[in-house]
Amino acid sequence: MVHALSLAVPLAPVLVTWAGIGAAIAGALAVRRATRRFDAVARFLEMRIAATSSQARREQDATRRERKLAADLARKTEELEARLRERALLFEVLRESASSHDLDSVLRALVDRLGPALRFREVAVLIQQGERLAIRAAWGFTDPSTVLGRTIRVGEGLSGEAAAKGESVVVPDVAAAPEYLAFWGEVPRTGSFMSVPIQVKGAMIGVLALTRPPTDPLTEEETRYVEALADQVALAIHNAQLFEELEARSTHDALTGIANRRLFEERLAKALADSRRFGHAVSLLAIDVDHFKKLNDRCGHPAGDAVLVEVARVLARGVREVDTVARVGGEEFLVVLAGADEHEAAKVGDKLRAAVAAIELPGTKDQPLGRLSISVGVAKAREGETAEALVARADSALYDAKRKGRNRVSTWPPPSA
Numbered sequence: 001m002v003h004a005l006s007l008a009v010p011l012a013p014v015l016v017t018w019a020g021i022g023a024a025i026a027g028a029l030a031v032r033r034a035t036r037r038f039d040a041v042a043r044f045l046e047m048r049i050a051a052t053s054s055q056a057r058r059e060q061d062a063t064r065r066e067r068k069l070a071a072d073l074a075r076k077t078e079e080l081e082a083r084l085r086e087r088a089l090l091f092e093v094l095r096e097s098a099s100s101h102d103l104d105s106v107l108r109a110l111v112d113r114l115g116p117a118l119r120f121r122e123v124a125v126l127i128q129q130g131e132r133l134a135i136r137a138a139w140g141f142t143d144p145s146t147v148l149g150r151t152i153r154v155g156e157g158l159s160g161e162a163a164a165k166g167e168s169v170v171v172p173d174v175a176a177a178p179e180y181l182a183f184w185g186e187v188p189r190t191g192s193f194m195s196v197p198i199q200v201k202g203a204m205i206g207v208l209a210l211t212r213p214p215t216d217p218l219t220e221e222e223t224r225y226v227e228a229l230a231d232q233v234a235l236a237i238h239n240a241q242l243f244e245e246l247e248a249r250s251t252h253d254a255l256t257g258i259a260n261r262r263l264f265e266e267r268l269a270k271a272l273a274d275s276r277r278f279g280h281a282v283s284l285l286a287i288d289v290d291h292f293k294k295l296n297d298r299c300g301h302p303a304g305d306a307v308l309v310e311v312a313r314v315l316a317r318g319v320r321e322v323d324t325v326a327r328v329g330g331e332e333f334l335v336v337l338a339g340a341d342e343h344e345a346a347k348v349g350d351k352l353r354a355a356v357a358a359i360e361l362p363g364t365k366d367q368p369l370g371r372l373s374i375s376v377g378v379a380k381a382r383e384g385e386t387a388e389a390l391v392a393r394a395d396s397a398l399y400d401a402k403r404k405g406r407n408r409v410s411t412w413p414p415p416s417a
Contacts, residue, residue: 101243103127106236107137114229115139118222120210122187125198126152126159127206127237133163140211146186157181159207162195166204169195170223174211192217196230200238208233253327255305256312264326264334268387271324271338275381282338283345286377286394287315287352289331290406291368299363307361307372314355319348334391342380342411349376349409357407373407380411 111123122140124147126133132151138144155164158180162169171193174180182189191213198206208230212218251263259267268284275282289311296304308331315333316325324336335352337345356374364372377397381390397412404410 101240101247103237103240103244104136106240110233110236111137111139114210118210118226119212119216121191121213122183122209122211124183124209125206125233125237126163126209128154128163128204133159133207136206141183141186143186147183150184152181158193159195159209162197163204163207166197166199166202168197168223168227169193170218172217173214187211190214194218194223194226196226198230198234198237200234205234205237205241253312256309256327258312258316259324259326261326261328264324264328264336265387267324267326268336268390271336272381272385272387272390274338276383280339281341281344282336282381282390283340283342284379284381284390284394285333285335285337285345285349285352286379286391286398287333287335287349287374288398288402289356290373290375290402292331295363295367298366303361303363307359307364310359310361311356311372311374314359315352318352318355334394342378345378345380346409346411349378352376353407353409369407375401375406376409377401378409378411 107125107127111125114120115123120140123138124135125137127136129151131154133154134149134151135147138147141147152160154160158169158171158177161179171177171180174182174191174193175189177193180189180193191211193212194210196208196210197204198208208226210218210226251260251266252258253260271282274280289307292304292307295307308327311331312325312327312333315335319325319335319337322338326334326336328334335348337348340348353374353376357371359372361372367373375398377394377400379390379393379397393412397410400412400414401408401410
């Protein structure tokens, strides 16, 4: 019995120990299960975070792509609009060349459209006249009249160089180009400059000169476009020049280059209409080269033609730009003097007679008077008088001058009549 009790007493701590172990194991298992659940939650959260981050990155990438596409679209739209503006400008140039046959009108329309459309500071069109280039149209200048009509030699300056070489001249910074003429100092010596030859079938007809401010320099693409535009400009100018030439042939004498009868009649009709409207005088000179047939028969038609050409030149040089000198027959000329009464007209006639007498050409010294001479008839338009009646009175005055010995000036009716 004693032994039994002695054996039973140590079993209690053992049982307690095993119970503790079991509890520890159970706790450990519980912790492990909790850890697994936590790990599972952590992995789930990591996956969610990763998924969210991935979605955010995809959204950011999409946003960046959208922004890039929007920027690309805006750039392409701007380029397309620029091309459309360029095509519209080409169309305007072509339309202008088709709708107008006046060269100056075509050139003015060209510079007025080209300057604003392509952001140029100044634009000028120079037309070739022999060995010189003359500015016929200008835009953007403070006072275009300061450059219009001025000329340079072919080969002079950058525009002259473009004409001489038949190639475009582009200067990014004119401040570094001593050969830049700056339109005789009428524009700043800053910015970029381009001079493009205007050619038709290889023949030089002019130059297109363009400037840009320093803040907006010419680009390579723009220079190519202007060169393409110059081809259309060339056609427009060429067509206007052809029409101008045909018009000149129909209104000017082929031999002497002065007005013919058709243009004389138009100018006289206008002068008479202005006289009735504004009340100023109009006079007419009828002029005939004395003994011209004798010179022609003696020296031949070439000599006679040379005399007519020189007489026409002297007559045209001896009157104002507002007056009209016309050849209306073989050796017959008529001169319309706007704003001149018979006394003033007679003075002009005598001045012209003296200028013709100074002409020295082969055969002139063998004329009956020992020199070339003209007879001049003067008539002042009367109130309500027709052009035909005025011409008839000037002719009567001319015949009177011839009856009195030629080389003189007569009025009709005579002062005493």
